[in-house]
Amino acid sequence: MKLDGYTRLAAVVANPIKHSISPFIHNTAFEATATNGVYVAWEIETSDLEQTIRNIRRYQMFGINLSMPYKEQVIPYLDELSDEAHLIGAVNTVVNHDGILVGYNTDGKGFFKSLPSFTITGKKMTLLGAGGAAKSILAQAILDGANQISVFVRESSMEKTKSYLGRLEEQTGFKVDLYALEDVSELQARIAESDLLVNATSVGMDGQSSPVPESIVLPETILVADIIYKPFETPFLKWARSQGNPGVNGLGMLLHQAAEAFQLWTGKEMPTEVIWQSLQEKYQ
Known part of the structure; x- marks a missing residue:
């Protein structure tokens, strides 16, 4: 993976989050699709959530994923919500559409795809x-x-x-x-x-x-x-x-909700087959 001045950032935001396998999934996907991006894990306190969301715009990030306890807390800081995020009342993916931050929830889609x-x-x-x-x-x-x-x-x-x-x-x-x-x-x-x-x-x-x-x-x-x-x-x-x-x-749900988020950020399909092999080896 070549990092340069054009590399865009994505992250997962939660507390705790250091154990997350999302960086493995997304960085493998960036590499496999030749997308100039990098994905990291941010363990933050509630008091830093608003600033973290502002940074998505500030650093022209692809967006972020959210896990516990921030899926509901993030909603007031977003510009728009997708249909399913509105129904669920929780967001697991924020997409930066040229400075407009839209909240999605890809968990359900990921589950049924799995x-x-x-x-x-x-x-x-x-x-x-x-x-x-x-x-x-x-x-x-x-x-x-x-x-x-x-x-x-x-x-x-x-x-x-x-x-x-x-x-x-x-x-x-x-x-x-x-x-x-x-x-x-x-x-x-x-x-x-x-x-x-x-x-x-x-x-x-x-x-x-x-x-x-x-x-x-x-x-x-x-x-x-x-x-x-x-x-x-x-x-x-x-x-x-x-x-x-x-x-x-639930491993397929985890992979496919990530694939939905990846597509929302990059417009590209995640090569789920390749990543699935590595995940199964890791967790079986």
């Missing part, structure tokens, strides 16, 4: 969780024309989720069905009718726990996805595969 030969249009989905990643998957599924969506959250999160889903319905006219995760018979009934089951909670990161009881029986044709990629195979995915169902982990 699913092999599956489109959500006209299909039914059961979604576990209602945090940031779940919201992006939910909003994208609605924008892509899903037929029916059931969301399951813990009893303690019901009220908060209900008000978010209410706002979502006002904006889109789409009514999401909400249930308590503790209601196992309802969970079984919804899963039995679904084409896609997604774990968008962090349950399973420990390599021990699963968000659903093992007694749940999966329909033959359902695709099962987990947004977690460390461990590479969560207990949830192991359980799905033991019933003979295909399972997809």
Whole structure:
């Protein structure tokens, strides 16, 4: 990679962020597409967020990615929001369009791109969780024309989720069905009718726990996805595969949301195949 006076900067902004694999993904893509850019990780305090956003214009950067805890906090400092960022209420990519800063959320698009030969249009989905990643998957599924969506959250999160889903319905006219995760018979009934089951909670990161009881029986044709990629195979995915169902982990979502951001910044397609090989070697 040749750095010179024309090299443009992109960065990921979060706290903590030093462990991020985004610099590896994007710098590999810059090199593979002969784009004169470099991607770094900035670990900043909340008090520095506004100044950091101003620097995107000041240094004529491509833009930035955002992770926790800044995906929502960044919104007041942006000029415009894309449809999905507006629906989700969170931004993971800022693009510098000649000094106009536009916020996007590529998480949902990245998630659906990571699913092999599956489109959500006209299909039914059961979604576990209602945090940031779940919201992006939910909003994208609605924008892509899903037929029916059931969301399951813990009893303690019901009220908060209900008000978010209410706002979502006002904006889109789409009514999401909400249930308590503790209601196992309802969970079984919804899963039995679904084409896609997604774990968008962090349950399973420990390599021990699963968000659903093992007694749940999966329909033959359902695709099962987990947004977690460390461990590479969560207990949830192991359980799905033991019933003979295909399972997809979160590594593809991470790669494809990055590819969407890369294309927004550079107008070029990220060579995901090449990068996917290296990522699998790294995390399997």
